[in-house]
Amino acid sequence: MLQENQIEPGQPEVTSAGLVSSALLLTRIRSGNAYEETVERLLQTIRLGLAHPGDQLPPERELALLLEVSRDTVRDAISSLVDAGYLVIRRGRYGGTFIADNIPTGPLVITRDGEVQERQSYSKEEIQDVMLFRQVLEPGAAYLAASSELTGEMRDSLWQAHLETNAANVDDYRRLDSRLHLLIAELTGSNSLVTQIAHNRMRVNELLNEIPLLPPNLTHSNDQHQEIVMAILTGQADVAQAVMRDHVSGSAALLRGFLG
Numbered sequence: 001m002l003q004e005n006q007i008e009p010g011q012p013e014v015t016s017a018g019l020v021s022s023a024l025l026l027t028r029i030r031s032g033n034a035y036e037e038t039v040e041r042l043l044q045t046i047r048l049g050l051a052h053p054g055d056q057l058p059p060e061r062e063l064a065l066l067l068e069v070s071r072d073t074v075r076d077a078i079s080s081l082v083d084a085g086y087l088v089i090r091r092g093r094y095g096g097t098f099i100a101d102n103i104p105t106g107p108l109v110i111t112r113d114g115e116v117q118e119r120q121s122y123s124k125e126e127i128q129d130v131m132l133f134r135q136v137l138e139p140g141a142a143y144l145a146a147s148s149e150l151t152g153e154m155r156d157s158l159w160q161a162h163l164e165t166n167a168a169n170v171d172d173y174r175r176l177d178s179r180l181h182l183l184i185a186e187l188t189g190s191n192s193l194v195t196q197i198a199h200n201r202m203r204v205n206e207l208l209n210e211i212p213l214l215p216p217n218l219t220h221s222n223d224q225h226q227e228i229v230m231a232i233l234t235g236q237a238d239v240a241q242a243v244m245r246d247h248v249s250g251s252a253a254l255l256r257g258f259l260g
Contacts, residue, residue: 027066027067027191027195028066028067028068029041029067029068029069034067034069034070034073035069035073035076035077038067038069038073038074038077039077039080039081040199041067042057042077042078042081042086042087043081043086043202044198044199044202046081046086046087046099046103047103047105047175047178047202047205048175048178048179048182048198048201048202048205049174049175049176049177049178049179049182050179050182051099052099052175053099053100053101053102053103054098054099054101055098055099056096056097056098056099057078057087057096057097057098057099059096060074060075060078078097082097084104085100085102085103085104086099086100086103086104087099087100088100105174105209122206122207122259127207127255127256127259130200130203130204130207131204131248131251131252131255133200134200134201134204134248134251134252135245135248135249135252137193137196137197137200138181138184138185138197138244138247138248139241139242139244139245139248140193140241141184141185141188141193141197141244142184142228142231142232142237142240142241142243142244143237143238143240143241143244144187144188144190144193144237145184145185145187145188145232145240146231146232146234146235146236146237146239146240146241147235147237148187148188148189150187150232150233154187155233157183158180158183158184158187158229158232158233159229159233161176161179161180161183162180162225162226162229164176165177165179165180165222165225166222166225166226170213173213173218174205174208174209177221177225178201178205180225181197181201182194182197182198182201184228184232185197185198187232204251207255207259208251208255210258210259211254211255211258211259212258214254217250217254220250221247221250224243224246224247224250225247227239227243228240228243228244228247231243
C-alpha cells in the first residue's frame with residue numbers, strides 16, 4: 001500500500017522485495033506543464049497497477065516533494081481525479097486521499113486544462129502508432145533487463161510479479177500485467193525508459209479494454225511471460241528480446257482483428 005510504510009520526502013517507496021513499486025512514476029516532473037503531467041503521473045500509478053483500489057496516497061506535501069511541484073498543483077490534480085472517479089477523499093481521524101474501489105477503465109484523454117474526459121474512439125492510424133511504438137520499446141527493455149546485473153531482491157520481485165500475474169483473475173489481469181512489464185523496464189535502470197513505457201502502456205490498455213479477455217490468449221500470454229522472465233533471470237538477452245517481440249506482436253494482432 002502507498003501509505004503502509006513511511007518514506008523519506010523525495011525518496012521512492014520500496015517494496016518488501018526491494019524494487020520501487022507505487023512511487024515508480026512519482027518522480028520529478030521536468031516539463032513546463034506541471035498540472036497536466038501531475039494528473040498523468042497519478043493516473044498512470046493507478047491504472048498501471050502500482051497502486052491498488054483502497055490504497056491511500058501519500059500526503060500532498062510528500063507528493064509535491066516527489067514530483068517537485070507545488071502543493072497547489074498536487075491539490076488541483078487530486079481534485080480533477082476525484083471528479084473523474086479515480087480518487088476519493090475521506091474526512092476524519094483516518095481520512096486522506098484514497099484510490100477509488102471501482103476504477104474507471106474506459107479510454108480517456110487529458111485536456112489542455114488537465115480535465116480527464118472519456119475518449120470516444122481511436123483511428124486506425126492511432127492504433128498502429130501505439131503498437132509500433134510498443135514494438136520498439138518493450139523488446140529493447142527486455143534485452144537491457146537481461147543484460148543487467150540483478151540483485152537477489154530484484155530477481156525475487158520480478159518472479160513474484162510474474163506469479164501474481166499468472167494467478168490473476170480477469171478483473172485484475174490488465175493491472176498486474178502492466179505492473180510486470182513496468183518492473184521489467186525498471187530493471188534496465190533507465191527512468192526515461194520507464195516513463196515512456198508507462199505512457200505507451202496507458203494507451204495500450206485503453207485499446208485492450210475494448211476487446212474481450214480470451215482464456216486461450218491469457219494462457220499463451222502467461223507462458224510467454226514466464227519465458228521472458230526466465231530469460232531475464234538467466235541473462236539470455238537475445239531470447240528475452242525475441243519472446244517479448246512475439247508477445248507484443250500477438251497483442252497487436254488481436255487489436256487489429258477486433259478494432260480494425
